[in-house]
Amino acid sequence: MRDVLERVADGDLSPAAAEAELRGYATTDDGRFDAAREQRRGVPEAVLADEKTPEEVATLAAAAVETTGRALVTRASDAAATAVRERLAADHPEADVTVHDRSGFVVAHAPGFDAPDVPATVAVVSGGTGDAAAAEEAAVVAREMGATVDTVHDVGVASIARVLDARETLDDADALVVAAGREGALPTVVAGLVSAPVVGLPVSTGYGHGGEGEAALSGMLQSCTVLSVVNVDAGFVAGAQAALVARRVGAARDGNT
Known part of the structure; x- marks a missing residue:
């Protein structure tokens, strides 16, 4: 503790960063940021932009960069993404900011982020173009957790040949996220082809009876092949779960189990 206080006194550590080291989280006017989540759980904290003002999102993103060297913001509107860019340009001008337009996922890295x-x-496999936003969210978080990510898009079961054409990529993966709307059949098909764990990601595409992802979720839960299933449109959770599996596989590959 004395070392932390001395670094604050010397100007080498901000109060927010000091609080994060001592308590594991940083307190802002707009909420608390869990700076220790990645060390504790293996999954980085992300700022969910839904139901927050752009200013609140920007404040929490700045706290994330200040305390961990990285900010992950999910479901950001154009206004929220702009607010994050402007706030980081003012507070952390050397931070690199990337906005993934389809999913609204904003990623910022401070210089030297390890x-x-x-x-x-x-x-990360998606059934159709309408599933791409949820799939992109899964791909970004898995990549931020250190996994190599291969994407396979638009291989819905209406033309099963498209899935079979991607067989080599599917077989080479250590874990898979398969996103599908409508009746949600694609994860069941893929899980019947590969030996690696599959995370089914139901997507709120489709209409009529069982629309808004309900049929896709029900279909995946009733799968006769072995797979895990996350909530509708929960791309972050699906990508993080697959990355945790990949981390275990990587550790075993390196002999660090």
Whole structure:
């Protein structure tokens, strides 16, 4: 503790960063940021932009960069993404900011951020273009957790040949996220082809009876092949779960189990 206080007194550590080291989280006017989550759980904390003002999102993103060297913001509107850019340009002008437009996922890295590196691969597969936003969210978080990510898009079961054409990529993955809307059949099909764990990601595409992802979720839960299932549109959770599996695989590959 004395070392932390001395670094604050010397100007080498901000109060927020000091609080994060001592308590594991940083307190802002707009909420608390769990700076120790990645060390504790293996999954980085992310700022969910839904139901927050752009200013609140920007404040929490700045706290994330200040305390961990990285900010992950999910479901950001254009206004929230702009607010994050402007706040980081003012507070952390050397931070690198990337906005993934389809999913609204914003990633910021401070200079010198030490990204994790996992010697394992996650394949993120989507049934159709309408599933791409949830799939992108899964791919970004898996990549931020250190996994190599291969993406396979638009291989819905309406033309099963498209899935079979991607067989080599599917077989090479150490874990897979498979996103599908409508009746949600694609994860069941893929899980019947590969030996690696599959995380089914139901997507709120489709209409009529069982629309908004309900049929996709029910279909995956009733799968006759072995797979895990997350909530509708829960791309972050699916990608993080697959990356945790990949991390274990990578550790075993390196002999660090």
